[in-house]
Amino acid sequence: MQQRQGSHGADTWSVPGGHIEYGETPEEAAIRDVREETGCEITNVCFAAVTNDIFADDHKHYVTWWLTSDWQCGEPSITEPDRCKEQRWVDFDTLPQPLFLPWQQLQHSEFITQIRRAVSQSKQGGNV
Numbered sequence: 001m002q003q004r005q006g007s008h009g010a011d012t013w014s015v016p017g018g019h020i021e022y023g024e025t026p027e028e029a030a031i032r033d034v035r036e037e038t039g040c041e042i043t044n045v046c047f048a049a050v051t052n053d054i055f056a057d058d059h060k061h062y063v064t065w066w067l068t069s070d071w072q073c074g075e076p077s078i079t080e081p082d083r084c085k086e087q088r089w090v091d092f093d094t095l096p097q098p099l100f101l102p103w104q105q106l107q108h109s110e111f112i113t114q115i116r117r118a119v120s121q122s123k124q125g126g127n128v
Helices: 028-038 101-107 112-120
Strands: 002-004 041-055 060-072 084-087
Touching: 028 041, 028 060, 041 084, 041 101, 060 101, 060 112, 101 112
Parallel strands: none
Antiparallel strands: 002 084, 041 060
């Protein structure tokens, strides 16, 4: 997970992510964002959930696609220090606080059980 900085949700924790570029699929965007933000490669990217995230104080509204994947190679490193303060593998059951709003939404959604199962079966063995 990464501790965000320089944007809405600064100082909260989330996984790599970002906007889908023109012509990209959500899966392609996830592969690109993970590579750009961590230097790692992922495979087996699959849709897992969607959350509707309204940042009232910032007047922003996002629909977040949640995807699961397998870590393929690379050691995570901070490649965008203006956007990421800290980065580390964490156990899904002990997520750092405070969580980015979309993560808060996800934890209260009907999809959380499916995502927990997918994460526990991944090559990272329960880490995000």
